[in-house]
Amino acid sequence: MAEVIAMPANAADPADEARERLEKGVRELQRYFRQGTHVPDRDTLAMVLGMCDNQVEAAKRFLEGADEPAAAPAYDLAQLAKSNGMPPDYAANYNHLPAFPRAEFVSDLTRARELLFTEGSTLQQHLDAQNQVSGAYTKVLRAALINRIEMSYGNKARALAAALARRDFPLVNDMIGPASTGLLGPDNGQADVFGLPELLKAVRLLDTGREVRQCLSKLAATQDALPGMGMNMDLLDTITAPQQEATARRVQGRGRGRGRGRGRGRGRGRGLYRGRHRHHVPVEAVAHENPEATNQDGDQADASAELSSSAAASFKPTAALRRALRQIRALRERVKELQKDFVPDISLSGALCRRLRAMLKSVAASKLEYFALQLPTKPWQELCDLIHLSPRQLQLPWFIPRVFGEPLPDEHMLAQCAQLCASNAEAIIRQHRPPYSFVRTRVRHFELSQATKLQLAEYLPLDQCLWWYHELRCQGFDAAVASRVQTLGADCITLNYGKLMERLLFLQTTHPDSELLPLLLPLAEQKLHALRLPLQPPIAVLGDASSSMDVAIRVSIIMASVVASLCEADLVFFNTEAKPVASLPRSVPEVLKLATTVRAEHQTAPATALRTYYEQQRQLRYLVVVSDERENVKVDDMYFPALLHKYKTEVAPNVRVVLVSFLQPNERGPMAQALEQLGIPFRHLKLDGNLPDLKKLDSILDVMALDAEEDEQLLADKQRST
Known part of the structure; x- marks a missing residue:
């Protein structure tokens, strides 16, 4: 058996001690510099404390420009306060250097990896890669799935949407199928690599064509109604750019009435409007072209700024016209956003919806309970609307009605867990055994009794017992978890070597007498050499x-x-x-x-x-x-x-x-x-x-x-x- 290095029984975590010393020093420096002209932010103070080895007096002398540490440059305090904790000359040190050119040769694997692991890809690029370099693309994607290599939510959704559009269901099954680490896979207590957010985004990408047509139809109808509202159509195309300028002017104008309150009682403030119209700014900040314009309605100034400067002085839009102009702007922005991933030849067909509904029958009941217990319902509402999912097409018939707001009976597990608090935690946890990820959102860990924590030790997966050990540890917790490890075998712990070693280091420095150490050391050694x-x-x-x-x-x-x-x-x-x-x-x-x-x-x-x-x-x-x-x-x-x-x-x-x-x-x-x-x-x-x-x-x-x-x-x- 591997030797356990002896440590004092009352040893504390060095990282916690260091953070506590740092926070204490930052607070002391904040109090000291509170009356100064330039008050450094927290990051700057933390950086200087680090430079001075957490010596508060040395940090004060450095920030005041006297007795700087030998290796520290004498930055101006005002510059240091504005540098977000970085040296003010950091960017200038490399800005003059030429950038390296992109590689002349790009392999198929490189192309696939850039699409999957780099931000900024489009649906069309994923479609092209799956068609042209399918072998390399599939290889990289499967390696990422098996090893849970981190990919962005957008890239995963585009990869899934491209596979669905191509009707490449073997690849779809690799991502979300019953044997995958995705939504339809078994409930192993870990987050799905391809879960509900990725599936919903993929379905919405496939439905982009319909949404674009819908937005264009609304846009045309709204524009057709403008002449009847007194709108000069020759000025319509000037809406977007002037609006950006008006927004910038509004931002610059903010703060002129600093100190004004809500306009009630004695706290009416010192601004131009003395608390009235507190979300508006003086007309000069918005409509420089029309000094006589009033600010009785901030939207009127916005609409005037949207037009050319020559017409703004005489143009007085009605409330209905202002609403129409806002709607046109929003529709144009939405169409522009949708066109980034718009592919004309794909759609969310009825056949594909039927296929997706059939696949969703495989979602584990335990996952549905977790979704209903802990996650927002809106994503499921959107998915149901898009593919016309009905309650009987899932393993739990009550799930979709619950998603759309139908209450559950008081005796139902979810209804009772929703009432979880510190006073009833022990009874509810004993009866329903909810996941700790839910429990800790309702009750802070130090409010849980020893008996409650020992109940959690009886049923939580061993991985979670180790992961949240620093929150759940109490007298008898180590013995309870160690007993389960001996009964079930150390192979039930699926944490990788890195995470297992991080937990061992925590145990070694804080609880060196724990019964878990001699059980986990051989397992970590085995994982390292494997x-x-x-x-x-x-x-x-x-x-x-x-x-x-x-x-x-x-x-x-x-x-x-x-x-x-x-x-x-x-x-x-x-x-x-x-x-x-x-x-x-x-x-x-x-x-x-x-x-x-x-x-x-x-x-x-x-x-x-x-x-x-x-x-x-x-x-x-x-x-x-x-x-x-x-x-x-x-x-x-x-x-x-x-x-x-x-x-x-x-x-x-x-x-x-x-x-x-x-x-x-x-x-x-x-x-x-x-x-x-x-x-x-x-x-x-x-x-x-x-x-x-x-x-x-x-x-x-x-x-x-x-x-x-x-x-x-x-x-x-x-x-x-x-």
């Missing part, structure tokens, strides 16, 4: 070890242990200097030991880790950067994007970049923006810094493995072309 992926060496993993980046240290070590078990690799931590790891962790105990010895401190300079490879002229096949994409120290007068551009130009033109970033789902990090501008291709994996979903680690590794096959095909294509 990995078989054709990765291309050499690979360098660069991990952020700057202040408050404990999560990046853990993820870097876990990823490096995977890569080291498969091929030649390096692990280099960085803060203001590079810290290469002499011996990579190749076993679970080595991973745990290394994770407890690396300390997060100082500022952030990822370029210092890359500089060694540049100076030694070492060619890398992959460069994996694990960070929050924020840096504040230059190396040889270059931030990371500029040095990477130089490294790719002079040393390794074929290097591939992978960014593992701790960002919000829709956030674009500064490093990713820089690489996009420089034309440097990269793979991007976004993780939550508080609870990283390391199940996604498999997806990025599988994408890296696909690169090897793609390179072989590209070489073969080049040889054939010559």
